[in-house]
Structure formats: C-alpha cells, structure tokens
Amino acid sequence: MEPIVSPNEQGVNLDPDDNMxxxxxxxxxxxxxxxxxxxxxxxxxxxxxxxxxxxVGTKSEGIxxxxxxxxxxxxxRDRLSVDQEISVFILDPExxxxxxxxxxxxxxxxxxxxKAEELLASxxxxxxxxxxxxxxxxxxxxxxxxGFIPASQISLSRRAAMSGDTPEQRWSKMIDEPVKVCVxxxxxxxxxxxxxxxxxxxxxxxxxxxxxxxxxxEGDIRTGRVTSLADFGAFINISGxxxxxxxxxxxxxxxxHPNEALEIGQExxxxxxxxxxxxxxxxxxxxxxxxxxxxDRVAKYQVGQLVEGTITRLTKFGAFAKLDDEIxxxxxxxxxxxxxxxxxxxxxxxxxxxxxxxxxxxxxxHRIGLSVRRVDSMAYADMDWQSLLDxxxxxxxxEAQGE
Numbered sequence: 001m002e003p004i005v006s007p008n009e010q011g012v013n014l015d016p017d018d019n020m021x022x023x024x025x026x027x028x029x030x031x032x033x034x035x036x037x038x039x040x041x042x043x044x045x046x047x048x049x050x051x052x053x054x055x056v057g058t059k060s061e062g063i064x065x066x067x068x069x070x071x072x073x074x075x076x077r078d079r080l081s082v083d084q085e086i087s088v089f090i091l092d093p094e095x096x097x098x099x100x101x102x103x104x105x106x107x108x109x110x111x112x113x114x115k116a117e118e119l120l121a122s123x124x125x126x127x128x129x130x131x132x133x134x135x136x137x138x139x140x141x142x143x144x145x146x147g148f149i150p151a152s153q154i155s156l157s158r159r160a161a162m163s164g165d166t167p168e169q170r171w172s173k174m175i176d177e178p179v180k181v182c183v184x185x186x187x188x189x190x191x192x193x194x195x196x197x198x199x200x201x202x203x204x205x206x207x208x209x210x211x212x213x214x215x216x217x218e219g220d221i222r223t224g225r226v227t228s229l230a231d232f233g234a235f236i237n238i239s240g241x242x243x244x245x246x247x248x249x250x251x252x253x254x255x256x257h258p259n260e261a262l263e264i265g266q267e268x269x270x271x272x273x274x275x276x277x278x279x280x281x282x283x284x285x286x287x288x289x290x291x292x293x294x295x296d297r298v299a300k301y302q303v304g305q306l307v308e309g310t311i312t313r314l315t316k317f318g319a320f321a322k323l324d325d326e327i328x329x330x331x332x333x334x335x336x337x338x339x340x341x342x343x344x345x346x347x348x349x350x351x352x353x354x355x356x357x358x359x360x361x362x363x364x365x366h367r368i369g370l371s372v373r374r375v376d377s378m379a380y381a382d383m384d385w386q387s388l389l390d391x392x393x394x395x396x397x398x399e400a401q402g403e
Contacts, residue, residue, distance in 0.1 A: 034090045039107050044084045062100035071105045112143040120183040125200040133171035147193035155197040160240030212241035220272040234258040243282030294366050297326045305358045319344040329368035
C-alpha cells in the first residue's frame with residue numbers, strides 16, 4: 001500500500017487559507033471546482049416545492065432555494081423537469097452549511113446580457129413587445145432584462161401616432177404592441193441597455209408621408225399636433241405627414257395670425273378638406289370640426305332692426321361697425337349718406353357710436369349689412385313703431401314688478 005505523504009513532506013507550503021483546489025493543482029491534479037460569479041451548465045437532479053437540486057459536474061449537487069427559487073416565474077418553473085439541462089449562476093461555492101448555492105434567473109440574466117452584447121456588435125435587429133414606459137420613452141424586454149427606447153429613437157410612424165401631453169396619454173396605449181429594435185448601447189455595470197426603433201426601421205419621412213396620404217380621404221377627422229405657424233396658416237402633423245390649415249380655416253372668429261388661436265405643440269382635431277397625391281399636399285380645417293357659433297350670435301338680430309354700433313374701421317368702400325363683442329357688420333359707402341361721398345371718413349369717425357339699421361343678414365358668408373342713411377326710412381316705420389310699443393310694454397312690466 002502506497003504510504004500517505006503530507007504536503008509539507010513533499011515540499012509544498014500551504015497557508016491556512018489554501019483550499020483543496022490549490023492543493024490538487026500543486027500535485028498536478030485538478031478538479032473543476034465551481035467559482036463564485038461564473039455561469040455553468042447543469043442537469044436538474046430533483047425538484048421539490050422548496051428547492052431544486054442541480055448537478056454541475058462536481059461530486060456534490062448545487063441548490064436553488066429561498067428567494068432564488070421564488071424569483072423564477074411560475075410559468076417558467078412549471079416547465080422545468082428532472083434531467084433537464086439548464087444554465088446556473090454560482091452565488092456561493094460553499095455556504096455556512098456546506099451547500100453550493102445556485103441561481104437560475106441570474107444565469108438567464110447573464111445570457112441576456114451576452115445576447116445584448118452580441119446584438120450590439122452585429123447590429124442585427126430583434127423583435128419584442130412594449131412592456132412599459134416612463135416620461136422619456138418606452139420600455140422593451142430582451143429575454144430577462146429590460147431595455148429603454150428614448151423618445152428620440154422611436155420610429156417616425158409611432159411618434160406621429162402618439163397624442164396627449166402626459167407620458168400616460170402618449171405611451172400607455174402602446175403597451176403590448178410589437179416592436180422591432182436594435183441595440184445601440186450596453187453597460188452591464190450600470191445595468192443600462194438602450195434600444196433604437198428608428199435605427200431598425202428603413203422608413204423615411206418621405207415614405208411615411210406617402211403612406212399617410214394614400215390612406216387619407218376628404219372628410220376624415222384626425223387628431224394632429226401643431227408643428228409650425230406662419231402668417232398664412234398653421235402646419236399640423238397627422239400620423240407623420242404635415243398638412244396646412246389656412247388662416248381662414250383655423251377659427252370661425254376673425255383672426256389676423258394663427259398664434260391668436262394656436263401654439264406649437266398643441267394637439268388639435270382637424271378635418272381633411274383636400275388631398276393632392278400628385279403634389280403631396282394635405283388641406284386641413286380646424287373650424288369645420290366645431291359648431292359654427294355665428295348663427296347663435298346673430299340670432300338676436302333681424303333685418304330692419306335698429307341697433308347701436310361702434311365704428312371700428314373706415315375704408316374707401318365703407319365702414320365696419322361692431323354691434324357687440326362678437327358681431328361686426330359692414331356699412332357700404334352707399335349706405336352711409338344720402339349724398340355721394342368718396343370715403344367713409346367724410347361722414348364717420350373711428351370709435352364713434354352711431355344708430356344703424358340692419359339691412360341684410362348672410363349666414364353662409366357670416367356677413368351683416370348695416371345702414372346709416374336708412375335709420376329714418378319710412379319703409380321701416382311699422383317695424384320701428386312696433387319695436388317702440390314692445391319696449392314700452394317691457395318697461396311697464398318691469399316697473400310693475402318692481403313695485
């Protein structure tokens with residue numbers, strides 16, 4: 001029988017901290033002992049409610065238990081079976097109880113990070129789905145790890161489709177939608193994984209606009225966002241293509257510049273009023289999505305009625321008079337005086353308050369025709385007399401009620 005020779009007798013100096021691995025190595029022998037932080041392949045030896053035992057090639061089996069067992073999603077845990085080969089992460093080669101402590105999910109995570117690095121190097125795209133969002137963009141899973149798509153890296157079509165002012169309004173309806181992305185940054189130490197949908201897409205602004213125009217029809221109601229304002233109107237982005245709302249189609253009220261009613265970034269509802277596929281132009285209207293308030297405003301006026309007005313503008317063809325805060329009418333130059341005049345300023349002054357006769361109401365064109373010279377016209381005598389009687393009657397009623 002070969003005598004047992006101690007390490008010291010063989011000239012091997014061992015410190016108290018030297019382990020069996022270093023001892024065997026010094027004798028030219030080696031066993032592949034698990035090391036903390038490495039990932040290994042193993043075979044499931046047994047599965048119970050409290051633990052999973054895994055053979056990782058050493059004489060003793062490793063254990064997955066406690067929080068590490070609970071971290072495995074139920075659906076995934078149910079798929080595990082005895083004799084199945086799995087990857088495991090070495091948490092502790094030997095704990096206080098002598099157990100080899102393993103983690104299944106940490107191994108999966110390491111595999112995911114390795115996959116992310118490979119995707120970054122190859123610049124290949126992969127498909128996933130949107131699982132969440134924050135104020136800066138969308139969250140997408142890569143196997144067991146989460147990555148982030150900044151708003152600037154979201155595709156043109158998806159950015160065009162978003163609406164709302166808060167992250168919830170912009171992103172929430174995109175949850176569970178499929179998405180194709182590529183990896184543009186990996187930082188394991190900071191657990192930072194950045195994706196780009198734009199880099200994975202071949203879509204350009206021009207191709208997006210063509211697709212939007214092909215799907216647009218006159219009369220469609222869409223939601224868009226104001227992208228720019230000009231003297232002649234406003235540009236509204238709908239689904240990735242800019243359309244023009246002419247100044248006259250912004251509001252039912254008279255405005256001199258779009259900034260009186262709109263601001264850049266504002267979300268608005270628009271009606272498609274023209275589509276020119278050849279020139280790739282889209283005509284839009286904001287006011288046609290709203291009820292015309294003019295009919296209600298002018299309902300209190302009727303042809304022949306006497307009204308009080310304030311002169312607001314004087315021109316060669318006549319004068320404009322404001323009847324109230326919302327209604328302005330035109331006094332044609334032929335309706336200012338019985339005498340022939342060349343300019344309204346010969347008779348009227350801006351800011352002057354005058355009595356006027358309503359001679360025309362044009363709902364279709366939002367116009368009220370007024371007259372100064374017909375204020376005393378006998379053609380309206382009956383109406384004036386009836387109006388006087390009505391006003392006297394109303395005054396009498398009010399006086400009686402006040403007693």
